[in-house]
Amino acid sequence: MHIDARLIDDKSIIEGDICIIGAGATGISIALEWANSPYKVILLEGGGFEYDDKVQELYNGEITGQPYYPMKSSRLHYFGGSTGHWGGMCSNFDEIDFEKRDWVEHSGWPVSLQEIASFYPRVHPILDLGPYEWDLKYWQKEKPSFLHLPLDEKVIWSKMWQFSPPTRFGTKYKETITNAKNIHLYTYANVVDITATENTAAVKEVVIKNYAGKQHTVKAKYFVMACCSIQNARLLLASNKQAAAGLGNQNDVVGRYFMEHPQLKSGELWLKDSNPYELYKMDGAKPRAELALSATKQKELKVLNGTISLMPLEFSKNKISSIKMWSNDDPRKSLDSLKKYYTLDKRNFFQRKFMSSDLYKAYGLITTMEQAPNPSSRVFLSNEKDSLGVPRANLDWKMLPIDKKTVRKINQLLGQQVGEAGIGRVKLADFLLDENDDSMPQYISGGWHHIGTTRMSDNPKEGVVDINCQVHGVNNLYITGASCFPTGGAVNPTYTAVAISLRISDYLKQKMKGLEIV
Amino acid sequence: MKRRIFITAASIITVGLPVAYYIGKQKNQTNPLITPEFLLNFCDEKILNDIGAAYKLQVPEENEKKKLVDLILTDNKGLKIDASEWHNVKEHVSKKIHEEFADNKTIILKGWIITITEARQCALFSLK
Numbered sequence: 264m265h266i267d268a269r270l271i272d273d274k275s276i277i278e279g280d281i282c283i284i285g286a287g288a289t290g291i292s293i294a295l296e297w298a299n300s301p302y303k304v305i306l307l308e309g310g311g312f313e314y315d316d317k318v319q320e321l322y323n324g325e326i327t328g329q330p331y332y333p334m335k336s337s338r339l340h341y342f343g344g345s346t347g348h349w350g351g352m353c354s355n356f357d358e359i360d361f362e363k364r365d366w367v368e369h370s371g372w373p374v375s376l377q378e379i380a381s382f383y384p385r386v387h388p389i390l391d392l393g394p395y396e397w398d399l400k401y402w403q404k405e406k407p408s409f410l411h412l413p414l415d416e417k418v419i420w421s422k423m424w425q426f427s428p429p430t431r432f433g434t435k436y437k438e439t440i441t442n443a444k445n446i447h448l449y450t451y452a453n454v455v456d457i458t459a460t461e462n463t464a465a466v467k468e469v470v471i472k473n474y475a476g477k478q479h480t481v482k483a484k485y486f487v488m489a490c491c492s493i494q495n496a497r498l499l500l501a502s503n504k505q506a507a508a509g510l511g512n513q514n515d516v517v518g519r520y521f522m523e524h525p526q527l528k529s530g531e532l533w534l535k536d537s538n539p540y541e542l543y544k545m546d547g548a549k550p551r552a553e554l555a556l557s558a559t560k561q562k563e564l565k566v567l568n569g570t571i572s573l574m575p576l577e578f579s580k581n582k583i584s585s586i587k588m589w590s591n592d593d594p595r596k597s598l599d600s601l602k603k604y605y606t607l608d609k610r611n612f613f614q615r616k617f618m619s620s621d622l623y624k625a626y627g628l629i630t631t632m633e634q635a636p637n638p639s640s641r642v643f644l645s646n647e648k649d650s651l652g653v654p655r656a657n658l659d660w661k662m663l664p665i666d667k668k669t670v671r672k673i674n675q676l677l678g679q680q681v682g683e684a685g686i687g688r689v690k691l692a693d694f695l696l697d698e699n700d701d702s703m704p705q706y707i708s709g710g711w712h713h714i715g716t717t718r719m720s721d722n723p724k725e726g727v728v729d730i731n732c733q734v735h736g737v738n739n740l741y742i743t744g745a746s747c748f749p750t751g752g753a754v755n756p757t758y759t760a761v762a763i764s765l766r767i768s769d770y771l772k773q774k775m776k777g778l779e780i781v
Numbered sequence: 782m783k784r785r786i787f788i789t790a791a792s793i794i795t796v797g798l799p800v801a802y803y804i805g806k807q808k809n810q811t812n813p814l815i816t817p818e819f820l821l822n823f824c825d826e827k828i829l830n831d832i833g834a835a836y837k838l839q840v841p842e843e844n845e846k847k848k849l850v851d852l853i854l855t856d857n858k859g860l861k862i863d864a865s866e867w868h869n870v871k872e873h874v875s876k877k878i879h880e881e882f883a884d885n886k887t888i889i890l891k892g893w894i895i896t897i898t899e900a901r902q903c904a905l906f907s908l909k
Binding site: 533535624625675678679683685687688689690692693697738761774 | 807822878879886887891892893
């Protein structure tokens, strides 16, 4: 059922078994798991069912590090969350992403990939993905035109991607959520404080507010934060009445290790013979592959994970960094600007296709990579408050030398590989030429992927949540989403974030049953 | 007599010079020592010259034709190949480049990831 928190009596007390804060991909995925169960689920959404600029404004904040997309427009603040404008790209993490790598400080997940991957098959119907198949050979059998570059797979391999339509959670799941009798969806319910017990061992209640001037209280056995990396950290830090440094922040880890997937034009691939390579072609719908650095080479070169995508050079050479296109505070205008650019470029692309027989002889290389976990790359509270009285977030996105080294090495290896295969040559982008320069260019983009800030670790001094995503020391507070990732891999986070949400959901169901038995 | 000499000379100039020029040009184009054949698939003369110049700057001790030729003609075991037949040279260079890529004996010049032999070919090309 749906309740507009602006319309109920002021100072209402709302009670349930589980309270999910945030109705984006991860929050809704959990709620769906509990639909029609005997438990009362409170699902809190700060916005309504449609875009509301006044609500969106609550996401505004400051940027002090590497230039980034405007804080206000990099996430959507209404039912369905950022699935309202996501691209739908999905792929699975690699085993090495979960490993403790001695050359990557702060790396290593406290759970294995197998543990998380066991939830991947359940993610496919939620995100409307194709079969749970990530093996290149499977897709080549399905599509014989999927020829791969003849490179040594032990060095550079073709990693598969699938595309969600993309599923707009706000549209697809609105009916299911609002029709489920046990799910109480409250819109215009912005959580402004998580109130802990005096000893901070548990959450007592959360306080919600809205522009109608109403304030309510929500009480539940369990609370799950599903507000995305920046807002999860912001809310914990701002909830400082019982814990001065912020809830769960006794070790000063909340907000730290903010990561993205740095993305940038890194060079050109020139082929001896023109080849359209359907496998690597990006059309936003069919499965495709990117060139990925093998785990063996990552270990040998002491670099991070990363992939390279190919785009006809005629198309990529005019490609503007997405960080420049997505510069408007209003996410609708930024999206329009992005769409306009791609429509325009697509038209030029097709024009060129008929004009040039060599279109597929030269490709632009676009590297997307894992970012090293870095405690100095962080979200912290600004001195300014939003109109509901919550301090705004300040994002200080920072890179490390290993990040630059990774972009350089993966592209150098590709150059060596295509040379050895005798199919072409690689020309590196200028910013990679000086081996002593470990700074990243200013125009570097990200994938709008907010990762880290409440990372998972067995050790409370190194992480905010434990292996079950429970906030260390706060026994009924859980966090879901990419904010729990200790490292971000080189693939888009939504697929794995939803898998983690399902895992938390199963865990809490077991806990709930246990509680009832007791 | 003078007229005959003039006609003969004129004929030699009009026909002979372009032919000589053409032959010379052909020779240069196909000389595998100074022609990084693979790079020609996507690099024009200016780029080859730029790469060659960059190599000479980076390795000044090789800024000499004979030295470059010797280095190109020497295989990875240190043996000098018979350069009397161009097809031998071509085959040798091609094999050497492949081996250098496999052994990661590459160099980055003007952004291009090429092998040392290709770089030397470009250097020779720029000296021609």
